[in-house]
Amino acid sequence: MEHRYRVIHCLNQFFGGMGGEEKAYQPPQLFEGARGPGMLLENLFPNIQVAATLVVGDNYLADKTERALREILALLTPWYAAESADKPKFLLAGPAFNAGRYGIACGAICQMVQKEFSIPAVTAMYPQNPAVIEYKKNVFIVRAGKDVMDMEEALRNMAVLGIKQLNGEELDPDRDHYIPHGQRKNYFAEKTGASRAIDMLLRKLAGKQIHTECTMPLFDRVEPAPPVRDMASARLALVTSGGIVPRGNPDRIEAASASRFGTYSLNGLSRFSSETHQTAHGGYDPTFANDDPNRILPLDVVRELEAEGAFGSLHDSYYATVGNGTSVANADRYGFEIAKLLLADGVQAVILTST
Amino acid sequence: MIFERGDIGVDNVRFGEQTTLENKVLFLDKKALITFLLSRDTHIAKCVVSITRPGDSTRILCVKDVVQPGSKVRGDRLGEGRRHVLKNVAIVTCGKIVGYQEGIIDMSGEGALYSPFSTTFNVVLDIVVVPDLTPRQHEETVRKAGLAAADFLGETTQAVTPDTVHPFPALEKEPISSHLPRLVYLYMLLSQGLLHDTYVLGRNAREGLPRIIDPLVLLDGAITSGNCVSACDKNTTWHHQNNPVLQELWRRHGRDLLFAGVVLCTEPVRLSDKETLAETSIALVHELNADGVILSKEGFGNPDADQMLLTRGLEQSGVKVVAITDEFAGADGFSQSLADSTVEADAVISVGNANERILLPPMEQLLGPINDLSKLAGAWPHSLHEDGSLEVELQAIIGATNELGMQRLSCREV
Amino acid sequence: MSKQIERAGIPVVHACSIVPISKTVGANRIIPTIAIPHPFGDPNKSPKEEKEVRKALVKKALKALATPIDKQSVF
Secondary structure: OOOOEEEEEEEEOOOOOOOOHHHOOOOOEEEEOOOOHHHHHHHHOOOEEEEEEEEEOHHHHHHOHHHHHHHHHHHHHHHHOOOOOOOOOEEEEEEEEOOHHHHHHHHHHHHHHHHHHOOOEEEEEOOOOOHHHHHOOOOEEEEOOOOHHHHHHHHHHHHHHHHHHHOOOOOOOOOOOEOOOOOEEEEEOOOOHHHHHHHHHHHHHOOOOOOOOOOOOOOOOOOOOOOOOOHHHOEEEEEEOEOEEEOOOOOOOOOOOOOOOEEEEOOOOOOOOOOOEEEOOOOOOOHHHHHOHHHOOOHHHHHHHHHOOOOOEEEEEEEEOEOOOOOHHHHHHHHHHHHHHHHHOOOOEEEEEOO | OEEEEEEEOOOEEEEOOOOEEEOOEEEEOHHHHHHHHHHHOOOEEEEEEEEEOOOOOEEEEEEEEEEOOEEEEEOOOOOOEEEEEEOOEEEEEEEOOOOOOOEEEEOOOHHHHOOHHHOOEEEEEEEEEOOOOOHHHHHHHHHHHHHHHHHHHHHHHOOOOOOEEEEEEOOOOOOOOOOOOEEEEEEEEEOOOOOEEEEEOOEEOOOOOOEEEOHHHHHOOOEEEEEOOOHHHOOOHHHHHOOHHHHHHHHHEOOOEEEEEEEEEEEOOOHHHHHHHHHHHHHHHHHOOOOEEEEEOOOOOHHHHHHHHHHHHHHHOOOEEEEEEEEOOOOOOOOOOOOOOOOOOOOEEEEEEOOOEEEEOOOOEEEOOHHHHHHOOOOOOOOEOOOOOEEEEHHHEOOOOOOOOOOOEEEEEO | OHHHHHHOOOOEEEEEOOHHHHHHHOOOEEEEOOOOOOOOOOOOOOHHHHHHHHHHHHHHHHHHHOOOOOOOEEO
16 A cells, blocks of 8 residues: 655645735644645645644744744644654645745744654745745755746655655755755765866866856855054954964864864963974974964064053963864854953954964 | 886785795885885884785874885886886885874775775884984985885886886877867975975975976876875875876876876965966966866865965966865864865865764774874864774875875765 | 954954965955964074064054954955
C-alpha cells in the first residue's frame, strides 16, 4: 500500500480565505482539512492529506511575533504531541512568494515547529523575499516565483522536500530546489582542483555559462563613529590582531583560527620588550615582532605621546588576538566583547593594529 | 629540445644492508643515510629515520616538508635531458617546532582521504638540531636535510627502466596561429620571511621575481619550499615538483588549449610591493599573449589581496582569469570565506573550507614530536582526546586544501 | 573587530599593512603601515630612525581619530 502522509498547512488570511488587508491582524485559527492551496496540494499528491490548516493574519504575526507564536504553539501541540499513529508527519507553510510579512510568518512558524516538535517543516518564497535572509539559515525555503502563477510548482517542490526529509534522504539545494542555508560545506568533486580550473577557464573563454565555486563575500558597513572631540583629555585603548601577548602566551591563544582574545595589563609598562612580550601569530615571520613587539603594537611611542599630552590617558589594559585564518564571525564576536569592556571603562578612542 | 620524466613506482620500501631498488622494492640503508646527513651538516645533532606505508596505523606529526626522491639520468642543465623519480615514495621531514605551523599526515583512517602523502611510502626524518641555533639556521638545516635525503634515495633510480616516460617538448617561442585559446599559468609563491619563504633555482623567491620561466625547469625541480604556513595550503617541495596545473596544461597542450607559458610571482609583505608586483606580473602575462590565466595561490589572508589585485588587473586588461583558493568559512561554515574580494573574481575554484573540523582516530604509531601537538595551527588545547583521537581543523593536515589544485576537495553552499 | 567597536560608538583607527583587505572588510578610519611582519617598524633602519617612523605613524593615527569623516577614509 502506498504510504500516506498527513500534514498541517499554514496560510495567511488571504490564502486561508478569510479576507484581504482588513483581516491582516487576524489571530491564529486552526481549521480541520485543507483550504485554498491545500486543496491543490491534495490534488497534486493523492497520498498527502491536509489534516488541518492554520490561518494567521500576516501583520498579526509580524507585529506581535512572540505572542502569535505562543498561540500557534498552543494550537499545534495537541496535534503534534499526540500519541496517535496518524498524527501529522510534517508542516508546510505558504508558499509566501514575494510577500515580506507572509514570508516572516512562514519562516517563524517553520523554525518554531521544527524545534519544538522535531519534525520537518518547509516553506517556499521568492529568493528576494526579505524574510529569506532571516530564515534561510535554519529553515528549508523552496525557491518560488514572485506570485501565484508559480503556485503548483512551489507546492510540488515543498511536498517532495518534506517527504525526503522525513525519509532521511540526502538533500541538495540545486536538485531539491531550495535556497541554500548559507553554510559552506566540503565535498569531494570528481576532478582535481587544477583540472576543474582549466575546464572553467576554457568555458569562460568560449563564452559559456560558468558556475564559480566561491561567490565573492559581501561585507556589511558601519557608519563611521564621530571623531574624538578633545584628544587632550581622551582615554585611548590599544587593540591588536597581531598576536602580541605576554611571554609564554598565558591564554594559549592559537597561532591560527584563534578561539579567544586576551586582556593584558599595561600597568607600569613603558614599552614592550622581547623579555616581557612575544607574538603568538603563526601567519607572518615572527623574527621582527619577537625582537621588538613595539613593531606590532607601538606601546613605546604611545607612552611618549601620552607624556607629551598628545592625548589624555592610556587605558590600563590592551586586548590581543591572532588574526590568522580566524573566521570573520569569530572576529566579530571578539570585537563585540572588547567593545563592551571598552565602554564600561570609559574609553573614547581605539588604535587597532593588524599585520 | 625535450625534457623527459621517467616515473618509477615501487611495491614496498624496506630497510636493508644497501640502498638499492630491486624488483620494485626500495631498500634503504638507514645507517648510511644518517651518516650522510650528519656528515654534510654539523647542525644536525640527531636524526631518526622511519618508514611508514599506506594503510599503516601511523600519524606523522610536525611535518615541515615533503620531497620526491629522484635523480637526473641525462643532461646537465635543469629542464634538459631526463629525470627519474620515485613516483610513490616521499621524504617527509619533521622535528621540533621552529615556528607554529607544521602539520599532520595520517596513513589510514578518515584523515588519509585528505593528504596526498597518505598514499605514498614515506621515509620520515625526525631531525633534532644542535643547541643554540637561530630559528633561521634551524629551518635551513631541516630543509636542506630533506632535499639531500631525496637525492640520496634518488640515486637508486639511475640504472632502472621507468614504468612510464613522459616527454615534455619545449614550448614554441613564436606565437602559434591556432584557434585554440592561449593559456598562461600565473604561479604565486609565498615569500614573506622565516618559515614563509620559497626558493627558485636555489635563490630566495623574494629576489628576481616576477619573471617568465621555462616550465621545463619547474618540472625538473627548480622550486623548493622553505615554507610553513598552515599545513593545508602550504605548497611543499613535492607539490612544486608535481604541480598539477603545469601537468594538466601540458597534457592538454595542442588538444583543447595552447600552453603559452608560466609567470612566477611572489606574495610580498608591503602593499606598495604587492601593487608594483601585480602590475609587472600582468605586463609579463601580456608579453605571452595570453587569452586566459590560471592563478594559483599559497597561504591565505594577505595573499588573498595579491590574488584579487592580480585578478582585477588582468580582467580589466582583457585577460580572463580562473583563480584557485581555499576558504576559511569557520568551523560551522557560516562565516565569510575570504579576507579580500573583488567583483572581477567571478570564476573561482574552491579547494575546500580549511576550518571544517575532522576527528582523527587514535593511531598505534606516532612519528615526530608529540609534545608539540596542541601548538599546531588548526588545533586547540583540547584537541587531543583521552583515547588518543585528535580533533583538528583540516588546516592541520598537510596538503588538504592545496591551492595548486592537487586534491579533489571542494566546497559548496548548502 | 573594528566595526563592532565603532558600532558601540567608539572611533577606531585601523592601522594595517594591507589596506585593500581593511577596505573590503569595512574599517572606516584606516592608516597604512609599513609591512606585514613589522607594521610599526622597519628593521632596515637604525633603532632611532625606526622609532621616529613609529611615532609619526601613531601621531597620524591620533589625528585620524580626531578627524570627522562621512565615509571610509585612508589617512
